[in-house]
Amino acid sequence: MPNRTVFFVSDGTGITAETFGNAILAQFETPMRRVRLPFLDSVDKAHQAVRQINHTAEIEGKRPLVFTTVVNEEVLAVFKTHCQGRMMDMFDTFVQPIEEELGIKSNHRVGRFSDVTRSKEYHDRIEAINFSLAHDDGQSNTDLESSDVILVGVSRSGKTPTSLYLAMQHGLKASNYPLIPEDFERRKLPPALLPHRKKIFGLTIAPERLSEIRNERRPNSRYASLQNCRMEVAEAEAMMRREGIRWLSTTTKSIEEIATTILQELRPERLEY
Amino acid sequence: MPNRTVFFVSDGTGITAETFGNAILAQFETPMRRVRLPFLDSVDKAHQAVRQINHTAEIEGKRPLVFTTVVNEEVLAVFKTHCQGRMMDMFDTFVQPIEEELGIKSNHRVGRFSDVTRSKEYHDRIEAINFSLAHDDGQSNTDLESSDVILVGVSRSGKTPTSLYLAMQHGLKASNYPLIPEDFERRKLPPALLPHRKKIFGLTIAPERLSEIRNERRPNSRYASLQNCRMEVAEAEAMMRREGIRWLSTTTKSIEEIATTILQELRPERLEY
Numbered sequence: 001m002p003n004r005t006v007f008f009v010s011d012g013t014g015i016t017a018e019t020f021g022n023a024i025l026a027q028f029e030t031p032m033r034r035v036r037l038p039f040l041d042s043v044d045k046a047h048q049a050v051r052q053i054n055h056t057a058e059i060e061g062k063r064p065l066v067f068t069t070v071v072n073e074e075v076l077a078v079f080k081t082h083c084q085g086r087m088m089d090m091f092d093t094f095v096q097p098i099e100e101e102l103g104i105k106s107n108h109r110v111g112r113f114s115d116v117t118r119s120k121e122y123h124d125r126i127e128a129i130n131f132s133l134a135h136d137d138g139q140s141n142t143d144l145e146s147s148d149v150i151l152v153g154v155s156r157s158g159k160t161p162t163s164l165y166l167a168m169q170h171g172l173k174a175s176n177y178p179l180i181p182e183d184f185e186r187r188k189l190p191p192a193l194l195p196h197r198k199k200i201f202g203l204t205i206a207p208e209r210l211s212e213i214r215n216e217r218r219p220n221s222r223y224a225s226l227q228n229c230r231m232e233v234a235e236a237e238a239m240m241r242r243e244g245i246r247w248l249s250t251t252t253k254s255i256e257e258i259a260t261t262i263l264q265e266l267r268p269e270r271l272e273y
Numbered sequence: 274m275p276n277r278t279v280f281f282v283s284d285g286t287g288i289t290a291e292t293f294g295n296a297i298l299a300q301f302e303t304p305m306r307r308v309r310l311p312f313l314d315s316v317d318k319a320h321q322a323v324r325q326i327n328h329t330a331e332i333e334g335k336r337p338l339v340f341t342t343v344v345n346e347e348v349l350a351v352f353k354t355h356c357q358g359r360m361m362d363m364f365d366t367f368v369q370p371i372e373e374e375l376g377i378k379s380n381h382r383v384g385r386f387s388d389v390t391r392s393k394e395y396h397d398r399i400e401a402i403n404f405s406l407a408h409d410d411g412q413s414n415t416d417l418e419s420s421d422v423i424l425v426g427v428s429r430s431g432k433t434p435t436s437l438y439l440a441m442q443h444g445l446k447a448s449n450y451p452l453i454p455e456d457f458e459r460r461k462l463p464p465a466l467l468p469h470r471k472k473i474f475g476l477t478i479a480p481e482r483l484s485e486i487r488n489e490r491r492p493n494s495r496y497a498s499l500q501n502c503r504m505e506v507a508e509a510e511a512m513m514r515r516e517g518i519r520w521l522s523t524t525t526k527s528i529e530e531i532a533t534t535i536l537q538e539l540r541p542e543r544l545e546y
Contacts, residue, residue: 004375012530013529013532014533015292015533016292016293019288019289019292019293020289020292020296023342023364024363024364024367024368024371027344027364027368027380028379028380029377030375033545033546034546035544036544036545037544039533039534039537065371069296086371086374088370088371090293090296090297091296094361094366095297095300097359097361098297098298098300098301098359101336102277102303104301104302104303106300106301107300107301107302116527117524117526117527125434125528129433129434129437130433133433161399161441164402164406164437168434168441168528250390251390252390254389254395255441256286256288257285257286259286260287260288260311260312271308271310272306272307272308272309273306
């Protein structure tokens with residue numbers, strides 16, 4: 001039973017308000033109900049949102065937490081005047097100190113995504129997604145030289161979600177290649193990858209976890225058996241060591257953590273922009 | 274020429290610090306160099322990062338902005354004592370007021386992603402990514418009943434990136450189906466979709482923009498010609514109107530905005546959790 005409601009309020013998508021609020025709320029054990037209220041870009045919508053928040057306050061007998069990234073001043077005024085929630089205003093809090101530091105005024109622009117669709121950065125993200133889709137699971141050997149990163153690892157070690165995340169969030173053309181029994185028998189990387197060794201990053205995983213994951217797909221198969229998973233993981237790690245490939249274990253890491261680690265290792269310049 | 278350097282500093286991935294900082298910096302026109310410094314989880318690494326920041330301050334003759342979400346108190350102490358940047362500390366600023374509001378202490382836990390890999394939410398995200406990959410571009414009619422959302426639209430209207438984003442960020446099983454000339458001739462939705470009409474959401478796009486996008490792929494083709502794009506878009510919009518399908522134009526919307534709009538329309542409960 002959640003003992004408090006939290007609202008994420010924005011005149012854009014609310015993604016920033018939500019990220020911001022959730023990072024802070026991760027510091028508290030108490031269960032909460034979370035509600036995102038996006039696109040509040042008019043006074044009318046602001047009043048409607050405030051009614052919803054105040055209604056929740058009455059019903060629950062506790063004032064909700066309200067994380068906001070509202071930029072529109074008229075919308076914000078409605079909240080400041082009428083909202084009974086406990087407001088945590090990211091912009092109000094930080095924009096003014098930065099204005100002082102930089103000696104310039106802010107422009108009160110809504111949303112970091114406005115008009116991005118025609119930017120080169122956005123275009124590159126979309127291109128990277130298409131590239132990574134076409135180069136998922138070793139589907140294509142063509143155009144590997146334009147890959148930014150080539151992930152390798154045994155089946156179900158986390159290559160596909162990581163590739164797509166790198167493409168979607170960082171605009172990286174990420175291909176991925178499974179390491180399969182034939183590769184282990186040959187004791188060599190898939191031949192198509194050899195010219196691109198510097199871009200290769202390996203993913204490994206604890207055999208016990210791999211077996212669990214594979215068992216969801218193909219219960220009681222040889223493919224999913226702990227014995228087979230142990231063998232494949234040992235072979236894959238031996239190969240990566242032999243070939244001098246950097247690698248990490250995905251066992252307890254989220255996609256976000258895996259992606260950030262890969263960027264740090266392989267494309268540190270992507271952490272600067 | 275950037276006139277200020279900004280650091281995003283974290284003992285986790287730094288994604289929250291970066292989102293938080295960039296949302297605020299979007300309010301300023303001035304060009305800045307941005308550097309993410311992730312995984313600062315020891316006093317040693319903190320000192321190294323502080324040296325880098327202070328070095329930048331000296332070279333540029335201006336103190337850098339430093340957005341932090343550092344939770345580890347020893348790491349934070351290094352920054353507070355030695356860092357010459359202008360610190361913007363998200364946690365310091367907001368955690369204490371929330372402790373007061375809730376009447377409980379925070380737990381100083383690092384990162385919202387810690388140990389998430391075994392959570393149901395994380396598991397569902399990975400499953401959703403695999404589902405959406407398997408159901409991209411009408412590849413599979415099987416298991417459509419477990420789709421949360423089915424996107425339809427002409428080729429290159431934005432279905433694939435939106436599906437993958439819905440899966441990755443919201444754990445939604447999103448399929449997508451192209452609307453093609455055969456569908457327009459039959460004046461009917463693809464037959465496999467008919468039982469799932471309530472889950473369908475349409476994407477459309479301005480013919481001029483579509484023609485630009487298609488021309489990058491297949492320059493000077495009939496497929497990319499403005500005339501053909503006009504015809505396809507008109508047919509697709511007419512079909513969506515006829516079939517009572519909700520839709521939006523992706524022309525100037527980012528993936529994030531499209532996804533949030535779809536959630537609001539089709540799965541508003543996904544904005545509450």
